Amino acid sequence: GDHIIAIGGRTGRDGIHGATFSSAELTDSHADEFSHAVQIGNAITEKQTLDVILQARDYEGGPLFSAITDCGAGGFSSAVGEMGEKVGARVILDNAPLKYRGLSYTEIWISEAQERMVLSVPKENVEKIMAICASEDVEVCDLGTFGYNNEAGEPELILTYREQEVGRLSMPLLHDGIPTPTREAQWTPGKYQTAQSHPVADKPSDMGDALKTLLAHPNIASKHWIIRQYDHEVQGGAVVKPLTGVNQDGPSDASVLRPKLGSNKAIALGGGLQTGMGEKSKGDSYWMTLAAIDEAVRNVVCTGADPSRICILDNFCWPSCDKPENLGSLVRSAEACYDGAMAYKTPFVSGKDSLNNQFTTDSGEVISIPPTMLISAMGIVQDATKTCTMDAKAAGNILLVIGNTTSAMCGSHYTMSYSDSSRSTDVPKTDLHDGPSQAAIVAGLIHHSKVVSAHDCSDGGLLVAAAEMAFAGSIGLDVDLSAIATNEKLDDLAAAFAETPSRYLLEITPENLDEVIRLLRDKQIPFGEVGRFNDSDKLTVRSSDAGQLLDQPLADLKASWLGTLDW
Known part of the structure; x- marks a missing residue:
């Protein structure tokens, strides 16, 4: 008996077959065939719709709706079809507000x-929902009602358009009537090989050459050109912005927002992206995925x-899973998602997958991305x-x-940049x-104000992260690679550029150093006193x-980092 109430944007042809498009292998004809598949967003409508939902949720006396979902893949078909699985639904398609005339009922x-x-809104609450929508200038329509069974007593989905029935399907058939396919997945463990992407040389000429090359790598280089194109300050609630430091151009580990300006509680938003160590059959997507989870956690921490208050979302980007080896790596990744979420106690609250990221040219060549x-x-910031923030604060x-550093360098940006067989x-x-x-x-050290800056040690390794801290704060730094924590004999290149997970760089004042070291030793946390900030304008190693x-001016290192994507 609940009414099917749709609120928010109007319905148009944009986005039709968007889910099909995003999961299909691309060819040279897709630009013409699927030009309509890209949705056209409207941030203002999105915010107004969100405000309506929050008011309806927090309505005095209880929420005005009994169920809610978004119109994602499949639009109304999946939203109503999923919500009405157990009770059935009757939908009046011509009640939907349209962006323009001419849409068919299928569209x-x-x-x-x-x-x-x-x-899903109880009958007695429909007018209240309508009133809230009117107050926020949000369009709303009544698409029909839930609660229809066929003669066999099965929930049924019925579609009408201009008072004519245009669709009828039993919910059991819709949800359970199509057999799911069985696919073959293969994964063969073996000697891992380093994934490479256009190496610039066999080996770097020196440490400075390697550091500048990595800072200029597109994965590491500054993304300021795109960050500054978008508004990342909403109602004065941004506590930590995407760019930070004395000139507001250093790479923040995460953004921190205060949704309620009257409260000091905030939300940190960050990410972890891994690809190199899962390169097709050369790496291992299990460890790649765990590294991504670990990096995302470190960034918000x-x-x-x-x-203990972090949730995560996954986004699988894979080549065609019709190939058993690709599906095998996907299974390995999914297993890592479970293991990582359980270990870090970070529940997955949502996710997305795009499983056919490859392109077939008109000559038949297949170009595919790595997993x-x-x-x-x-994460909640109490x-x-x-x-x-990550910028260095004081000489x-x-x-x-x-954290410990190891010599393992499969998928590292160093091995993407150099075909160095000694790694x-x-x-x-x-x-x-x-x-x-x-x-x-x-997290405890930061919460108790024992840390003045913190930076995750990931893409590019220790020396890249240290350089970013120094030039973001415009403060010189002297680094001793011999002081890192490790359980093996490392050469200088591995110490500088290995991308071992779970490592952090922390800037500590002299007054807090003894207390911090004592705590780390008590908790048996490996650490190394690898550097000291100074009044120079250089990074020395x-x-x-x-x-x-290495003895490099910070300005030169920063220029390498800024230059690649300075469009």
Whole structure:
């Protein structure tokens, strides 16, 4: 008996077959065939719709709706079809507001136009919902009612258009009537090989050459050109912005927002992206996925998030899973999602997949992406006044690296950039005990104001992260690679550029150093006192074996980092 209430944007042809398009292999004809598949968003309508939903949810006396879902893939067809699975539904398609005339009832039913929500609203609450929508200038329509069974007593979906029945289907058939396919998945463990992407040389000429090359790598280089195109300041609620530092151009680990300006509670938003170590059959997507989860957690922890209050989302980007080896790597990745979520106690609250990321040219050549995992993280920051940023704060402060460094460099940006056969081709492995433990310790230090800056050590390794901290704060830094924590003999390149998971760089004042070190030792957390900030305008690097390895002006390093995508 509940009414099917749709609120938000109007329905148009944009987005039709969007889900089909995003899951299909691309060819040279797709630009013409699927030009309509891209949805056209409207941020203002989205915000107005959200405000309506919050008011209806928090209505005095209880929520005005009994169920809610968004119009995502499949539009009304999936939203109403899923909500009415157990009770059936009768839908009046011509009640839907349209962007323009001429849509067929099929197009109305399957359009994936943006900013639309479907609510199940008891009859007595319909007018209240309508009034809230009117007050927020949000369009609303009554698409019909839930609660229809056929003669056999099965829930049934009925579609009408201009008083004519145009569709009828039993819900059991819709949901359970089509057999699911059985596919073959293969994964063969073996010697991991380093994934490479257009190496610039066999080996770097020196440490400075390697550092500048990695800072200029498109994955690492500044994204300021796109960040500054979009509004990342909403109602003055941004505590930590995407860019930070003395010139507001350093790479924040995460953004921190205060949704309610009257409260000091905030939300940290960050991500972890891994691709190189899952390169087709050369790497291992299990460890790639764990590294992405670990990186996402570290990014929000570095800005002040409580690691016990983090949730995550997955985004699988894979080549065709019709190939058993690709499906096998997808299964490995899914297994890692479970193991990582359980270890870090970070529930997956949503996700997305795009499983045919490849393109067939008109000559028949297939170009496919490597398996790629993006993990997005949202974490509660208990006190927004205690957030932390990654830019160095003062000369005289000490730089600690938290976590062990290993020689494993499969998928690292160094091995993407150099075809250096002397590097270890093992995949870096996330320790599911050490990772969560180190996150908890770092979060506690930040919460108790023992850390003045924090940066996750990931893409490019320790030296890239240290350089970013130094030039973001315009403060010189001297680094001793011999001081890192490790359980093996590392050469200087591995110490500088290995991308071992679960590591953090922390800037500590001299006054807090002894207390921090005592805590780390008590908790048996590996760490190294690898550097000290100074009044120079340079990054200097040394080791006990090689002596002076690098002496570079911060301005030169920053220019390398800014230049690649300075469009």
